[in-house]
Amino acid sequence: MKTTLAKPDAPKQWYVVDAAGQTLGRLSVKIANILRGRHKPIYTPHIDAGDFVVVINADQVKLTGKKETDKQYMFYTGWMGNERYTSVAAMREKKPEFIIEHAVKGMMPRNKLGRAMMKKLKIYAGSEHPHEAQQPVTLEA
Amino acid sequence: MPRATNGPATKARRKRTLKTTKGYFGNKSRLYRYAKDARDRAEHYAFRDRRKKKGEFRQLWIVRINAACRLNGVAYSRFMAGLKKAGIEMDRKQLSELAIADEAAFTALVGQAKAALEA
Numbered sequence: 001m002k003t004t005l006a007k008p009d010a011p012k013q014w015y016v017v018d019a020a021g022q023t024l025g026r027l028s029v030k031i032a033n034i035l036r037g038r039h040k041p042i043y044t045p046h047i048d049a050g051d052f053v054v055v056i057n058a059d060q061v062k063l064t065g066k067k068e069t070d071k072q073y074m075f076y077t078g079w080m081g082n083e084r085y086t087s088v089a090a091m092r093e094k095k096p097e098f099i100i101e102h103a104v105k106g107m108m109p110r111n112k113l114g115r116a117m118m119k120k121l122k123i124y125a126g127s128e129h130p131h132e133a134q135q136p137v138t139l140e141a
Numbered sequence: 142m143p144r145a146t147n148g149p150a151t152k153a154r155r156k157r158t159l160k161t162t163k164g165y166f167g168n169k170s171r172l173y174r175y176a177k178d179a180r181d182r183a184e185h186y187a188f189r190d191r192r193k194k195k196g197e198f199r200q201l202w203i204v205r206i207n208a209a210c211r212l213n214g215v216a217y218s219r220f221m222a223g224l225k226k227a228g229i230e231m232d233r234k235q236l237s238e239l240a241i242a243d244e245a246a247f248t249a250l251v252g253q254a255k256a257a258l259e260a
Binding site: 001003004038039040041042043044045 | 201202204205212237238240241247
């Protein structure tokens, strides 16, 4: 008997997770595993068998220790000597969704499939999200 | 003394190699000089990876069994330990296929494994 492979066009489930008060890394692992389909017995490495994840209250995600002020995100403008740094606190003000997106992205495979699977992640700073029509299931912490 | 070569055999040998390297990039599919290197390499990788394939599939089965186990509230390592104690000798391939095809049967297996661990 041959090993069964996942069907790429199988229907996908939607999950909604509340990030308020959750630790960034612990939460991101769970999200990444769902996006990749690693929570299912039919997981297939070369096929996207994962589900959609909606994150709400992304601005209230927690970081331990002194990372709020000490952890920095680096950007490079393209000009010599012009790398820019933004602390987590500043990022939380400016673009709170980026904190979770950045963490999950780092846990995904660095290839076309990984980038395609990232598109199933929807992050919102507030407690509202426009995906009620997909009937997302609440993911417990 | 006249120089003796084996023209037809050489030609046949080279043709055989070029046949296997069809579709390769650039010179590797056209010139014997480059095709023979490409063929040697391809055969070497194919030989190695036929052996690697066994391990890679086993890895996949373990990931799948783990996912199915965690749906039933037990980790992979505890489940396998329980199966061993219960004397159930299913291999990982069959376990992973069972988890996909028949959820209820897999849950029953997890129940047996848990019972064996507690005993």
